[in-house]
Amino acid sequence: MSMFEGFRFRRVSSVVHLLDPRAKFFFVCVLFITAILNSKLPPLILLFFVPLPFVLMAGVQREWIRSMRGALFFAFIIFLFNFLFTYLYTEYPQVPSAPLLERSIAMTLRFLVLVESFSVFFLTTSPDHLGLALEQSHIPYEFCFAFTTAVRFVPVLAEEAQTIMDAQKARGLELERGNFLKRVRNYIPILIPLIVGAIRRSLELAEAMESRAWGASEKRTNLYVLKLKRNDYLLVLISVLMLILAVYVWLYIPIPSLTILLSF
């Protein structure tokens, strides 16, 4: 569950925390697009380091490291699948060739960049801010509410998952035992109570909301209104430049892979 920990917001204040969520989100999306546009290792390595200054400025290193550690398991699976399937179903040469290895690592790194940037976003953006940002982007209030509620419940669910895991371990369940398939099946006793609990909770929440007249007024106003400030414009500018650069490179400049670079 440690990967979820990396998305849990803590109420602190820093330059990064004070940025407008819309600007931050734009930046994360640009990172996302850039990572998708690149499939070669060198630019992805570069991309991996882009969010780091934000992590440091926000002072969320510990949480960030925890989330990355949590993502390692999935990263490993992605690496494995890429490696196996590229080998089996494409014309890549024999195992273990450097290009094959590099491609798999690049795909894994792409995933890590995505987790990394979203983790920074969620670690430094309060759910309230996020909801405001969505509303001010003219997204229907129902969706904004659903979204912020979902984000808010992630830590609750993570905690519940931990308790369920403990309860099943106390009944002799060994998560780490057996082959790969067995290990996946080991998670059924954890997932079912978790899902049932989440459904029950959402029904209760719906009832509680309706009994407090949710959606009674057509037009809502907000006490706080988000406004873009200098830093936000700066971030948006950087993002736009990055995006242009990324698209330009993607269209016109073939990037050599690390294997080719090294063979010179």
Added chain:
Amino acid sequence: MIEVRDLHFTYPTGVEALRGINLTVRDGEFLAIMGQNGAGKTTLVKHFNGLLKPTAGEVVIDGVSTRDASVAQIARNVGFVFQNPDHQLFCETVEEEVAFALRNFGFKETAIKNRVDWALNLLDIKRYRETSPFMLSGGERKRVALASVLAWDPKVVILDEPTIGQDHRQKEKLRQFIVQLNAQKKTVIVVTHDVEFVAESNPQVMLMSGGEIVAEGDAREILTDQKLVAQASIVSPEITQILSGLPDLGIQKNVIDVHEATSILLDLLEVAS
């Protein structure tokens, strides 16, 4: 036997939940752990089956440190019934649910069948054998959870807040059941802040506050000590409050049991008339 030596535990978040616990639970003992929310009760008992490992100090069960054994190994002897049955029920039928742990522990199919029968009988839920646990009432789900632990007949049974959210009848049934378990020579450890429950079952009581043990003794000793009770944010049983509120009539006041109080008051009436 469970031996706890200078146990400290700090959660990864930095919360220091246990600060130097020393405790011995002998075989066949009936122990109630009481104290306010956040006192560290759940954290302590999670050390008894190895779900949590000490940050410092040691928990030794029948001579083996919990550091040197897996949860599954320890759980074979130490059963743990969680507070909320919804955190463990997941099978399609009650029967499957009760058999789950038995399969994990590698019992043979015939043994599993016998033990499931035995446990369903024990908790009087035989008629729900084929029912989905999700269709049952709260009290019944609690009993299924209990059956699913007792089925493998662990030497020690730990119950975390067993009486929470149960109606009076369920609670009394559960209480009698727990007392009976102990009478059958099982070590029973109950985490609770249900004062009436403790007053009626008369276990050894351990009071916790802020991650430390503040008092140990039998139920009467602890529950009638106003200072201790206030320190742990619980209240004495009502009957104790009534007696201690009376002027000095020369009667015994450290009473927690309703029947005992009744006979004391009847004696008083007889003397008066």
